[in-house]
Amino acid sequence: MAVEHVDAKAGDEGGMKYLNRLPRRVVTIYLPLLVFVFVLLFPFYWMAVTAVKPNNELTNYKDFSPFWVVEPTLDHIKYLIFETSYPGWLWNTILISVAATFLSLAASVFAAYAIERLRFKGARQVGLAIFLAYLVPPSILFIPLAVMVFQLGLYDTRFALILTYPTFLVPFCTWLLMGYFRSIPFELEECALIDGATRWQILTRIVLPLAVPGLISAGIFAFTLSWNEFIYALTFIQSSEVKTVPVGVLTELVRSDVYEWGSLMAGALIGSLPVVILYSFFVEHYVSSMTGAVKE
Amino acid sequence: MTANRTTSSSIGGSRPLLARIEESRGALAFLFMLPAAVLLLLFLTYPLGLGVWLGFTDERIGRDGIFIGLENYAYLWDDDVFWLSVFNTILYTSVASILKFGLGLWLALLLNEHLPFKAFFRAIVLLPWVVPTVLSAIAFWWIYDAQFSILSWVLIEWGWIEQPINFLGDPTNARASVIAANVWRGIPFVAITLLAGLQTIPPSLYEAATLDGATSWQRFRFVTFPLLTPIIAIVMTFSVLFTFTDFQLIYVLTRGGPVNATHLMATLSFQRGISGGNLGEGAAIAVAMIPFLLAAILFSYFGLQRRRWQQGGDN
Secondary structure (H helix, E strand, O other), rough: OHHHHHHHHHHHHHHHHHHOOOHHHHHHHHHHHHHHHHHHHHHHHHHHHHHOOHEEEEHOOOOOOOOOOOOOOOOOHHHHHHHHOOHHHHHHHHHHHHHHHHHHHHHHHHHHHHHHHHHOOHHHHHHHHHHHHHHHOOHHHHHHHHHHHHHOOOOHHHHHHHHHHHHHHHHHHHHHHHHHHHHOOHHHHHHHHOOOOOOHHHHHHHHHHOHHHHHHHHHHHHHHHHOOOOOHHHHHHOOOOHHHHHHHHHHHHHOOEEEOOHHHHHHHHHHHHHHHHHHHHHHHHHHHHHHHHHHH | OHHHHHHHHHHHOOOHHHHHHHHHHHHHHHHHHHHHHHHHHHHHHHHHHHHHHEEEEEEEEOOOEEEEEOHHHHHOOOOHHHHHHHHHHHHHHHHHHHHHHHHHHHHHHOOOOOOOOOOHHHHHHHHHHHHHHHHHHHHHHHHHHOOHHHHHOOOOHOOOOOOOOOOOHHHHHHHHHHHHHHHHHHHHHHHHHOOOOOOOOOOHHHHHHHOOOOOHHHHHHHHHHHHHHHHHHHHHHHHHHHOOOHHHHHHHHHHOOOOOOOOOHHHHHHHHHHHHOOHHHHHHHHHOHHHHHHHHHHHHHHHHHHHHHHHHOOO
């Protein structure tokens, strides 16, 4: 989508290029852009540098330049892996994110198809309600949800998170998939109906294969959202064995007054890597899901 | 649409239950909606109602509450910390949103230029938004360290300041610091979504404006901005909603301190409701956020209306 626009533009732009001479472009475009990129990326660089700095360099700014590492070390990462529950938190986060994403995607596919294509009575209102549900923030739900989770006996289990994450994933995925389903021509479905296909066959054989990009977008975005979730995980989980990475790093690696910045940064870095890697493979899908949710 | 209807009604007669469900669009739609509806009604609608109810009770952790009417709200009305948190939330939201909008729009305009490695730039610019907030907030915590802050070190090296800045220990500094961290995280979202909007503006409009002698500011003011207004309205509503209900950043960086100077309504709600065990009071604080959110949603609704009108669409 976006790529096409860029190309179309590049072809048209020649006529106005004489207005932008190079020195002018350097000051008005490249310089501000570099500042933006530097500011946006610096915290990650700082995170990475701190994660591999030995402790004696870490706070000694007099003898070592803080921006560089003289003797990189893996001590912080080793400490994280072998002496804390970090691998367990990673595993929990993966498990919970994958389960919540699949649950939400499954529910959303059916809901979006029903709203968009079965056109039942009140479908538009349901669609609007889904959009409004997307706007309900976790910050006003966590207390009543905590009460519910406790009463259901889910407190301190992974199920507490797997079942509550869909509250923000289902509205988002449904909204996004509705947009994708809308773009699939009716004629295809009508042909299939005439050929005697059932609704189930239409959904699985025609609509879903055509909506694969949408499914990937929704899945990636949902996975990232559940990976990043914090307030529910902080509220519903108490024991170290079932914590997720963000909660574990914050509640267990931060001890009293001695901050071990090296291992904290290593924890933050490793906890970010899975989503960043996933993101780097699916940038276009990610961007289209982000802008799609806003644009529709 | 009409073809659907005729086909489904023309296949009649006595068939097994499954086939009959197939034929009735209502029943099929009901079945399809069921999983999502159950999840959302159970874990979204019900808790929303439960939250409102809890706000009227004195429920504590481990003890069921009884209805106490408006007592929680009356208590909050006289509570300076609550009003401080309301003030902080509004300050935080308005300053951060304005900065995010300004800087995000600027970045979007820069990225909309004809650049080498454009896709690469766009990809890395979005990183702060992708990385878990809590983890990047921990990086900011280290950047804002009272003793070993890298920012203080650089400024001292340059000779701009004498002493390390106490980023999170002083009320004003702490407010500015958390806002800066929030803006850092929010810029990519605003920039990338506005960029998507910018790319839908036809270049021929700019050419026409240039031929008419418009300066670059006039082209922005009379071509870009009006065409971008609808998407700006929506993006900013989302941005305001997320900023208003922010919790993670504050919880990591300051936990509401120093002297409650950075307490937002969400963090106060957590502190009173979960840490303090006063579920009723915490829920009341959360409910107090709803009017503000409704205002933002109504704003979004009218933004959408305007967009339809502008594009002449019938959707």
